Amino acid sequence: MRTIKGPGIFLAQFAGDAAPFNTLESIARWAAGLGFIGVQIPTWDGRLFDLAKAAASKSYCEDIQGMLAELGIAVTELSTHLQGQLVATHPAYDLVFDAFAPPAQQRDPVARQQWAVEQLLLAARASRNFGLTAHATFSGALAWPYFYPWPPRPPGLIETAFKELARRWRPILDAFDAAGVDLCFEIHPGEDLHDGVTFEMFLEQVDNHPRCNMLYDPSHLLLQNIDYLGYIDVYHERIKAFHVKDAEFNVSARQGVYGGYQSWPARAGRFRSLGDGQIDFGGIFSRLTRHDYAGWAVLEWECAIKDAVVGATEGAPFIQRHLIKVAERSFDDFADSKVDRSLIDSVLGLSSHA
Template sequence: MKTIKGPAVFLAQFLGDEAPFNSLDGLADYMAGKGYKGIQLPTWDPRVIDLAKAAESKTYCDELKGKMKDKGLEITELSTHLQSQLVASHPTYDAMYDGFAPAEVQKNEPARRAWAIQQCKLGAQASKNLGLTTHVGFSGALAWPFLYPWPQRPAGLIETAFKELAARWKPILDTYDECGVDYCYELHPGEDVHDGTTFEMFLEALDGHPRANINYDPSHFVLQALDYVQFIDFYHERIKAFHVKDAEFNPTGKQGVYSAYAGWADRAGRFRSLGDGQVDFKAIFSKLSQYGYDGWAVLEWECCIKDSDQGATEGAPFIQDHIIEVVTRAFDDFASTGADEGFNRKVLGLD
């Protein structure tokens, strides 16, 4: 068993136009002051990191790491969540997804996709230069509009979608393999890869690619009414990153999983600040520790009720209190008889 690292925090949800939230230095000082030891960096905002420069310059990366170390922080992972969404996108969402890409590739899906793929590959090189071994993002979605089968889906539609999804991702994952970095997909509604079954389908289409792994986030499983603790039993070997995010699911006689187009505060399933939802984090931290997960526990703050400053303030001690310093000896070592093979045979009555 190994001890989980933390507390850490994903900076994406805290970015803003006012100081200290409009620069990496400001955010880093703010988070260090809250007690965080690690920061996960969104790569789509140049105020946080110049992704292209990080991919080509080890010197730039060393300086960035050094600056964060001086503040008492480590960079845990890079994120390409927004860019990776564009690796595979159904035309239904094209107009909305254009906002994730630069102006020169908007309204041109092939050009936008090529840009997104290159961004993800830059993420592999940048991670390597930063000395990181994990990276987080999404799978994108071609089949999501056809999730609920009415009208009946054409035969083979999902198989075709996952074959194409894997074809787009394999060259990216090969780049991550060359760089010694695991790409950890956040299994998220809205993505084709959103639960255990779809992850298995994706992995099969990728011929079990070793760099296709999981960013475990239980909040998305709560909203799907999925057993998020047993999920760890099934997929612990592929869990290489961990978003600590809370959620609650309170179905009524009027709405359930789909929540009737309600806004976040009025949904049956909604994200909450740590400790305010229903996620059993004691069970999660115990099980991840049991299976030897030694990556970072990274707060992803998303709450429809609580202010982000309060969420950040409460998040660091919440994670710290859940980290288990794993045992280095058995609790009953004091009663050991120090046996050998001959003694064991004697105890069993074999001699």
């Protein structure tokens, strides 16, 4: 077992046009002041990061690492959540997801998808240049509009969707393999990989690719009524990244899991700041530690009620309290004794003449 690294923070929800959130150095300085020692960088945000430059120039990456190191900060992972979404987009979402792509690729689904793939290939090289071992992304979704089987789905629709999803991701997975980096799909509603079964379906289609792994975020599992602790026991070998995010589900007589089209504050299920929801983080950190999780614990702040800066301020010490320093020796070592064969035989009632 090993001690989980952290606390880290995902910068996507905090980046903005005003200081200190408008440059990587200033936002990292702010994060360090709150007690974070790692940052997960959203690669689509040009205010913070240049993905193409990071893929082409190791010195650019080293300069970033040096600047962050002076602040006591490391890069936990790079993220391509928005670009990954565009690797596979159902036509029903073309217009709403167009904003994730540059203007030149908007209103052109083929060009947009090609751009997204190129972004992931750049991310593989950039992650290698940073010396990272994991990368965070979304799978995208071709089958999601049909997640509820009404009207009945045409036979073969889901199977065809997952074969196509695998066909698009396989060369990307191979590129990450060449870079020595695990590709971690966040298991998330709205993505075709939204629970354990769908991850298994995809994994089978990519021939159990060694770089096909998960970003574990318990908030998305709680809101689907999934056993998020048992999930770690089942999938721990594929969990290579971890978003620490809280959530709650308030049982209602008027709405359920689908939320009645309500805004986040009015939904029965909603994300909360760390410690304000229902998730058993003590159990999560214990299980991840027991299963020898080697990565970072990274705060992803999303809350329908609390201010973001307050959530971040509370988040670093919350994660720190849950990190388990792994014991260097067993608690009962004091009672250990050397092997005594004759004693063992006597205790078991064994005789050398038996």
